Amino acid sequence: MDQRIGLLDSGLGGLTVLRRMLEHHPDLPFVYIGDTARVPYGQRSANEIRHIAAEVVGWLRRQQVDAVLMACNTTNALAFDIAEAEAGCDLPVLGLIDCVASQLNCRRVGVLATPATASSGAYGRALRQADPSCHVVEIGCPAFVPLIEDGNFADPRLRAAAIAYLKPLLEERVEAIVLGCTHYPLLEELLRELLPPEVVLVDPAQAAVAQLGQLLGKTPLLQARACGLHPREVPVERGRFCVTGDAEAFALAAAPWLGWHPQVERVCLRSSVGAF
Numbered sequence: 001m002d003q004r005i006g007l008l009d010s011g012l013g014g015l016t017v018l019r020r021m022l023e024h025h026p027d028l029p030f031v032y033i034g035d036t037a038r039v040p041y042g043q044r045s046a047n048e049i050r051h052i053a054a055e056v057v058g059w060l061r062r063q064q065v066d067a068v069l070m071a072c073n074t075t076n077a078l079a080f081d082i083a084e085a086e087a088g089c090d091l092p093v094l095g096l097i098d099c100v101a102s103q104l105n106c107r108r109v110g111v112l113a114t115p116a117t118a119s120s121g122a123y124g125r126a127l128r129q130a131d132p133s134c135h136v137v138e139i140g141c142p143a144f145v146p147l148i149e150d151g152n153f154a155d156p157r158l159r160a161a162a163i164a165y166l167k168p169l170l171e172e173r174v175e176a177i178v179l180g181c182t183h184y185p186l187l188e189e190l191l192r193e194l195l196p197p198e199v200v201l202v203d204p205a206q207a208a209v210a211q212l213g214q215l216l217g218k219t220p221l222l223q224a225r226a227c228g229l230h231p232r233e234v235p236v237e238r239g240r241f242c243v244t245g246d247a248e249a250f251a252l253a254a255a256p257w258l259g260w261h262p263q264v265e266r267v268c269l270r271s272s273v274g275a276f
Contacts, residue, residue: 003216004029006065008056010041011243011250012149013182014071015257017096020205021069025218029238031063032071033267036245040145041074042114042181049116053079055269057086057093063240067215068093069208073180074114077122094212096182096204101126103207106176106200108135110169113180115140123180137172141165141181148183151256153190162190176200186257242267 005021007014011034018032035041035056041049053075060068068087070076075083076095087093104127111123118140127134143161152158169177177199179185185203192201239262243250247264255261 002027002029003066004031004064005212006030006060006063006068007032007071008053008060008068008075009034009072009182010074011036011039012253012257013145015254016182016185016203017069017071017205017208019258020203020209021212024209025213025216027238028216028218031060031065031240031242033060034241034243034245034250035269036243036250038244040114041072042116042142042145044074044116046078046116046120049075050079050082053082054086057083059267059269061087061091065091067091067212069212070095071182071205073097073182073204074116077113077117077120092215094208094215096208097122097126097180099207099211100178100202100204101130103210104130104176104178104202106174107131107133108172108174108176109137110172110174110177111136111138111180112141112144112165112169112177112184113138114145115142117180123178135172137169137174138180139165139168141184144187145181145183148186149253153186158187159190159194162187162194166191166194170195174199176202178202178204180204241265244269 005028007018007030033056035052038052057068068091070083073096076097080095084093109127118138124136124138127136147155147158179201188201241262241264243264243266247266251262251264
């Protein structure tokens with residue numbers, strides 16, 4: 001049987017990572033858990049995030065997944081070490097931040113992220129570790145996630161927020177901008193309109209999925225095309241969607257992100273909401 005991948009996020013954002021994975025490896029079984037009872041992570045303390053990471057990775061381990069893909073930048077930034085410790089030596093954990101840092105080759109990089117991810121400085125540390133000469137500017141974007149989840153991409157507040165967040169990056173003459181929250185790839189069209197054509201937009205999920213393929217020994221894209229599956233046609237038995245909050249509300253909200261209406265189940269983790 002194919003190896004099964006566990007993906008974790010606070011809610012909807014990690015679905016952009018799942019889509020990337022299914023585009024390249026549609027045959028991979030997966031378990032996706034959205035911790036919707038405690039969303040958003042971006043406004044929580046580091047201690048809360050670390051507690052949550054241990055709990056969610058422990059749950060995925062009990063589902064007998066073969067690898068964990070942290071489809072959440074905030075958890076990745078603040079609790080990657082905790083996730084690895086909880087997973088143990090026999091369960092590999094892939095994070096978006098280290099994956100993109102190992103592949104990005106630019107000297108001036110901007111990062112758009114949640115306030116928690118930006119204030120952690122995790123992208124800057126990883127990029128400078130890969131290249132000490134790299135100049136990194138990290139911007140917290142508190143307005144983006146609520147506006148994205150509203151689903152109205154024509155909202156003038158979204159454009160105004162994007163202009164404000166991009167301004168300091170353009171002033172620093174960045175060559176590339178990392179989309180440091182899994183919601184932000186949905187803004188690619190808007191951001192491209194506001195950016196000079198020479199500035200590269202980077203979705204860390206691309207690098208993470210490439211590394212996942214190497215880990216599993218799978219050939220990307222060519223294999224996906226050969227099996228004749230589109231991400232919208234993934235058999236239900238290959239994927240399991242779980243949330244800690246309202247399952248039907250998540251299914252309805254997830255459908256536009258995925259292109260199909262998923263079957264979603266509610267699961268209970270050990271701790272109560274907010275009790276840390």
